[in-house]
Amino acid sequence: MIAVRGVSKSYGRFGRRVQALTGVDLAVARGETLGLIGPNGAGKTTLLTCLLGFLRPDAGSIAVDGLAPDDLAVRARTGYLPERLGFDRELPGRAFLKHHWRLAGGDPALADAETERAADRVGLDREALKRPLRGYSRGMLQRIGLAQALLRDPDLLFLDEPASGTDPRGVALVRERILEAKARGATIVLNSHQLPEVERVCDRIVFIDQGRLTKSETLKGASATRRRGVIRVDAGRLVEAAAALSTEGLAADAEPEGWLRFPLASDDEMVRAIRAIVLSGVAVYEARVSAELEELFEKNA
Amino acid sequence: MSEMVRRFVRQKFGSGGLVAALAVLALLEVLGLVSRGADRGLGMANWAILVVAAGSVSRDVSSGALQMILSRPIRRTEYLFGRYFGILAAYALFLVVTWLLTLLVAAVMPAGTRPAAADLSAGTLAVATGSAFLSGALQASILLFFSTFLPGIADLLGLLLVYLVLNLPQMASAPWLRNAAERARENMLPAVEWNEVLRGHGVLGAATGRWVFALTVYLAMAAVIFSRRELPYGQE
Amino acid sequence: MDRSESPEAVSAVATAPTPPAAGTTRAGSQSKISSVLLLVLIAAALFRIVTTVMDRGQEGTAVGLIRWTEARSAAAAARSAGKPILYDFTAEWCGPCKMLDADGWADAKVAAFVNESFVPARVVDRAREDGRNPSWIDDLQRRYGVNAFPTLVVAAPDGRQIAVAQGYSGKQKLTEFLEGARGSANLPVGR
Numbered sequence: 077m078i079a080v081r082g083v084s085k086s087y088g089r090f091g092r093r094v095q096a097l098t099g100v101d102l103a104v105a106r107g108e109t110l111g112l113i114g115p116n117g118a119g120k121t122t123l124l125t126c127l128l129g130f131l132r133p134d135a136g137s138i139a140v141d142g143l144a145p146d147d148l149a150v151r152a153r154t155g156y157l158p159e160r161l162g163f164d165r166e167l168p169g170r171a172f173l174k175h176h177w178r179l180a181g182g183d184p185a186l187a188d189a190e191t192e193r194a195a196d197r198v199g200l201d202r203e204a205l206k207r208p209l210r211g212y213s214r215g216m217l218q219r220i221g222l223a224q225a226l227l228r229d230p231d232l233l234f235l236d237e238p239a240s241g242t243d244p245r246g247v248a249l250v251r252e253r254i255l256e257a258k259a260r261g262a263t264i265v266l267n268s269h270q271l272p273e274v275e276r277v278c279d280r281i282v283f284i285d286q287g288r289l290t291k292s293e294t295l296k297g298a299s300a301t302r303r304r305g306v307i308r309v310d311a312g313r314l315v316e317a318a319a320a321l322s323t324e325g326l327a328a329d330a331e332p333e334g335w336l337r338f339p340l341a342s343d344d345e346m347v348r349a350i351r352a353i354v355l356s357g358v359a360v361y362e363a364r365v366s367a368e369l370e371e372l373f374e375k376n377a
Numbered sequence: 378m379s380e381m382v383r384r385f386v387r388q389k390f391g392s393g394g395l396v397a398a399l400a401v402l403a404l405l406e407v408l409g410l411v412s413r414g415a416d417r418g419l420g421m422a423n424w425a426i427l428v429v430a431a432g433s434v435s436r437d438v439s440s441g442a443l444q445m446i447l448s449r450p451i452r453r454t455e456y457l458f459g460r461y462f463g464i465l466a467a468y469a470l471f472l473v474v475t476w477l478l479t480l481l482v483a484a485v486m487p488a489g490t491r492p493a494a495a496d497l498s499a500g501t502l503a504v505a506t507g508s509a510f511l512s513g514a515l516q517a518s519i520l521l522f523f524s525t526f527l528p529g530i531a532d533l534l535g536l537l538l539v540y541l542v543l544n545l546p547q548m549a550s551a552p553w554l555r556n557a558a559e560r561a562r563e564n565m566l567p568a569v570e571w572n573e574v575l576r577g578h579g580v581l582g583a584a585t586g587r588w589v590f591a592l593t594v595y596l597a598m599a600a601v602i603f604s605r606r607e608l609p610y611g612q613e
Numbered sequence: 614m615d616r617s618e619s620p621e622a623v624s625a626v627a628t629a630p631t632p633p634a635a636g637t638t639r640a641g642s643q644s645k646i647s648s649v650l651l652l653v654l655i656a657a658a659l660f661r662i663v664t665t666v667m668d669r670g671q672e673g674t675a676v677g678l679i680r681w682t683e684a685r686s687a688a689a690a691a692r693s694a695g696k697p698i699l700y701d702f703t704a705e706w707c708g709p710c711k712m713l714d715a716d717g718w719a720d721a722k723v724a725a726f727v728n729e730s731f732v733p734a735r736v737v738d739r740a741r742e743d744g745r746n747p748s749w750i751d752d753l754q755r756r757y758g759v760n761a762f763p764t765l766v767v768a769a770p771d772g773r774q775i776a777v778a779q780g781y782s783g784k785q786k787l788t789e790f791l792e793g794a795r796g797s798a799n800l801p802v803g804r
Contacts, residue, residue, distance in 0.1 A: 156448035163442030166391030586664030593657035
């Protein structure tokens with residue numbers, strides 16, 4: 077659905093040019109949820125801005141369903157949640173949502189009903205809708221921003237740090253809404269630092285560092301390319317547990333509080349790992365299969 | 378586009394500071410009109426258009442609102458002209474309020490206090506208001522043009538620069554410079570006797586033609602620049 | 614341990630990408646806007662040309678060497694030029710007017726001075742030929758108390774009368790009048 081080929085983009089004036097993106101190739105399939113992760117300043121936001129058609133790449137091309145990213149037909153199916161929400165502070169929440177509903181081409185007669193429905197889905201009550209955005213907390217602004225992005229059920233969603241600054245309930249709401257959009261077949265591009273959330277909702281992630289796309293990992297399904305087993309055992313018997321794992325052919329990294337991390341080829345290996353440790357007499361307190369995305373950040377120098 | 382116009386008017390009149398500034402200008406205008414009459418036009422109206430039109434596009438760019446709006450299926454020119462007509466609508470509102478206040482004050486003032494020479498007939502007042510609106514429309518188009526690529530309220534500086542560049546050469550000694558400046562001024566800041574035109578004289582005169590052309594060119598340039606402009610994210 | 618870490622594999626993780634549009638050219642909707650803009654510009658340019666030509670046409674045949682301005686736009690022209698207006702109230706049937714035209718306006722030095730220092734505008738009375746004048750001519754004549762021809766009126770851009778001369782008494786008197794009026798006009802340079 078989204079095809080990015082050889083995209084490069086630089087900023088700034090003569091003498092102070094910053095190469096934000098270099099030779100980025102990316103394809104997002106229809107219905108896929110893609111996570112963009114990487115260190116700050118790596119170019120994730122630049123890439124997102126190019127995908128939205130607000131920036132023109134210096135080289136390469138971007139196409140959404142074969143059309144230019146700023147084509148009106150593409151826009152009609154797009155929902156966008158920017159990272160910063162500092163606009164139209166004098167508008168009450170309801171007016172803000174109705175305004176965007178109409179801009180999105182929604183039937184004005186349905187504006188009120190749809191606005192309320194959108195607000196309900198992000199946990200904003202009627203009282204909040206009456207207040208001007210000026211009086212919203214950061215978390216509330218994120219919610220109404222998300223509500224705005226989800227108006228008219230777009231099948232293309234661009235979310236830039238959707239859960240930043242929200243409380244756990246807010247994070248859960250974001251996750252629920254994303255999964256809901258996914259369930260109806262939307263294609264989602266998500267830029268986030270909240271790695272556990274990324275892992276829960278994304279099918280695939282790409283890692284961007286210094287303007288280059290350096291890794292792509294499939295997170296879900298049989299073709300998942302990145303699996304880690306993480307087990308917490310009795311800290312005093314770490315060595316025994318590690319030995320038990322190595323008999324199964326699993327080389328684990330051990331950490332003082334009793335954690336063992338090891339790569340997995342399949343979920344079945346996890347079953348064998350747990351059984352090996354238990355049978356060796358060591359107590360297992362916690363076990364999970366995870367992509368451990370944090371490790372991606374460490375390895376890149 | 379009506380959505381954009383509505384948003385602009387709400388943005389402007391939702392700001393307490395701006396409403397206060399316009400109120401002050403309106404009051405000054407009313408005082409001026411009541412004491413001097415309307416035949417020499419409105420004096421404060423120029424300031425009102427500056428207050429209303431400054432930073433019309435740049436404000437949305439810096440707040441990030443523009444990206445959110447343009448992620449919707451709206452053409453860039455729809456947004457831009459929505460801003461422009463929003464400026465005109467807000468300005469018209471100011472003028473109408475001033476007009477009504479003037480009529481009110483004139484009606485209410487005791488017979489002896491008003492200077493007899495002040496012509497406040499409905500016709501003169503209407504013509505004066507219309508003139509102010511039309512000359513304001515041209516200034517707004519220049520401000521809009523500058524706002525498509527200058528940040529904050531630097532568009533006001535742009536307008537000032539235009540006025541300076543076109544008027545300073547008049548003090549030069551070289552006639553060719555004066556003539557060139559005169560010619561440039563005629564084209565870039567065409568002066569139209571709106572008082573006459575609105576009374577039906579010279580509607581199809583050369584001055585009107587120049588004004589229409591200048592207005593169109595400023596708006597066209599704004600449209601071209603704004604359509605091509607990139608919107609990098611934020612000021613981080 | 615990890616699969617597909619190399620950059621080459623990145624582009625391989627694609628599922629039948631749709632062929633892209635040619636580069637990132639503007640969407641079709643944008644090019645339609647440009648043609649609308651172009652049409653509007655052309656229309657405005659045509660309007661301008663037409664109105665300018667019409668204005669010139671109203672001045673009739675050139676009289677002498679003076680660069681006449683259309684009387685109704687004289688005030689605006691005077692404001693932007695920073696010069697006073699010189700109205701020449703005249704009529705076709707008036708003898709002295711013809712002398713003024715032939716002697717005064719046809720003289721190179723007089724014409725140069727008038728062109729340089731004033732915005733000259735001719736107001737031709739048509740009462741005898743047509744029965745009545747257009748109202749703007751009546752207004753102008755009334756404003757400056759014109760009841761004989763030729764009458765020369767020097768006015769400030771805001772309409773204020775600066776000097777008036779009735780009849781034609783020769784080139785010398787004409788020159789004196791014009792120079793005196795220019796001095797009295799004493800307008801500051803600029804608006």
